[in-house]
Amino acid sequence: MTVLGFAVAIGLPLLVLFGVIVWPEPVAPEHTVDAVRARLEAETEGRRGHRRPPPW
Secondary structure, eight states, rough: HHHHHHHHHHHHHHHHHHHHHHSOOOOGGGSHHHHHHHHHHHHHTTTTOOOOOEEE
């Protein structure tokens, strides 16, 4: 019975830790590669014809 208690007391937290490390986090739709690319292209199209001032 003691061995079962130690197995649960040690094994369960290790199993949870492993699951947290390995489980993928969902990516928000606005943070996908396609959404970022579309946002950058929209910003670039909006600035066409406008020159950025020199950095100095």
